[in-house]
Amino acid sequence: MSFELDAYDRKILALLQENSRLGFSEIGRRIHLTSPAVAERVRRLEEAGVIEGFGARLNLRALGYTFEAFINITVESHDALDAWAASHHEVLALHATTGSHCALLHIAVRAPEHLQELIKSLGKIGKTTTSIVLSSQCGGRARLPADQLPKMPG
Amino acid sequence: MSFELDAYDRKILALLQENSRLGFSEIGRRIHLTSPAVAERVRRLEEAGVIEGFGARLNLRALGYTFEAFINITVESHDALDAWAASHHEVLALHATTGSHCALLHIAVRAPEHLQELIKSLGKIGKTTTSIVLSSQCGGRARLPADQLPKMPG
DNA sequence: TCTGAAATATCTCCACC
DNA sequence: GGTGGAGATATTTCAGA
Numbered sequence: 001m002s003f004e005l006d007a008y009d010r011k012i013l014a015l016l017q018e019n020s021r022l023g024f025s026e027i028g029r030r031i032h033l034t035s036p037a038v039a040e041r042v043r044r045l046e047e048a049g050v051i052e053g054f055g056a057r058l059n060l061r062a063l064g065y066t067f068e069a070f071i072n073i074t075v076e077s078h079d080a081l082d083a084w085a086a087s088h089h090e091v092l093a094l095h096a097t098t099g100s101h102c103a104l105l106h107i108a109v110r111a112p113e114h115l116q117e118l119i120k121s122l123g124k125i126g127k128t129t130t131s132i133v134l135s136s137q138c139g140g141r142a143r144l145p146a147d148q149l150p151k152m153p154g
Numbered sequence: 155m156s157f158e159l160d161a162y163d164r165k166i167l168a169l170l171q172e173n174s175r176l177g178f179s180e181i182g183r184r185i186h187l188t189s190p191a192v193a194e195r196v197r198r199l200e201e202a203g204v205i206e207g208f209g210a211r212l213n214l215r216a217l218g219y220t221f222e223a224f225i226n227i228t229v230e231s232h233d234a235l236d237a238w239a240a241s242h243h244e245v246l247a248l249h250a251t252t253g254s255h256c257a258l259l260h261i262a263v264r265a266p267e268h269l270q271e272l273i274k275s276l277g278k279i280g281k282t283t284t285s286i287v288l289s290s291q292c293g294g295r296a297r298l299p300a301d302q303l304p305k306m307p308g
Numbered sequence: 309t310c311t312g313a314a315a316t317a318t319c320t321c322c323a324c325c
Numbered sequence: 326g327g328t329g330g331a332g333a334t335a336t337t338t339c340a341g342a
Contacts, residue, residue: 131253
């Protein structure tokens with residue numbers, strides 16, 4: 001993954017991070033490049049793995065999820081936890097971590113009873129400690145502005 | 155935020171979550187709808203706040219960030235923490251939480267020394283406990299598949 | 309690697325249902 | 326809310342530098 005980003009690449013990444021539906025022509029217009037040049041750069045950034053994909057940021061509440069929680073869990077078997085996470089659509093992310101617990105689960109739930117159910121289910125796999133999210137910043141939004149990106153990654 | 159999603163909406167959300175650069179025609183082709191119909195639905199979903207935006211999923215390593223960490227912090231003033239988060243591009247997310255600490259910071263760093271520097275800086279604001287992320291699943295990727303979305307959110 | 313031009317495909321209105 | 330068509334834009338490909 002050694003890929004040297006130049007100023008055009010960083011600008012393109014910043015624009016796509018903010019709005020990935022921008023057309024190549026529009027991007028080109030903003031950074032003073034023609035659309036084939038932008039298209040080729042985006043293709044290379046994807047190929048190099050710098051861009052992993054393009055997604056929509058969805059509002060969890062609009063999807064029926066009322067709040068989020070972080071569950072710290074200590075397990076014997078990570079496989080059992082992986083399987084649990086894969087089979088529960090409430091899981092936003094699962095991180096294996098260092099520290100007093102060995103994994104951190106980020107989940108979205110519909111109601112307190114729903115959270116209770118998940119905690120109870122997880123209880124069969126390991127020992128949990130749960131924190132409810134009161135408010136968030138940068139949740140899935142644009143981050144790491146291109147202006148501040150290192151010139152030589154790695 | 156009361157918006158009733160029908161089967162078309164859910165399919166559109168699933169497709170855009172997976173690849174937000176799909177054209178309206180292409181989406182229409184896959185769900186058997188014409189492009190103006192898809193465009194209109196996407197416009198309404200954005201207007202209703204169900205879709206908050208479209209972004210690129212970038213590889214943190216390619217951007218020069220070697221690993222991630224979660225920092226639990228207990229602070230007197232949330233304002234000071236908010237300001238700290240806003241001024242540090244390493245911050246992926248900041249969550250105010252319940253539990254033994256009052257906030258959880260998700261950050262990306264270039265090297266252990268870099269992390270140490272951030273922890274030291276945070277030490278002036280509150281008391282921290284840090285966990286390093288060893289591996290992640292679903293980090294920023296597609297989630298909440300449309301097939302499993304509730305028919306009536308809320 | 310970029311540009312410019314040509315062919316193809318897409319988006320955006322609009323009238324109609 | 327959806328369709329279908331027309332005009333304006335966009336994407337893609339390629340020759341040339």
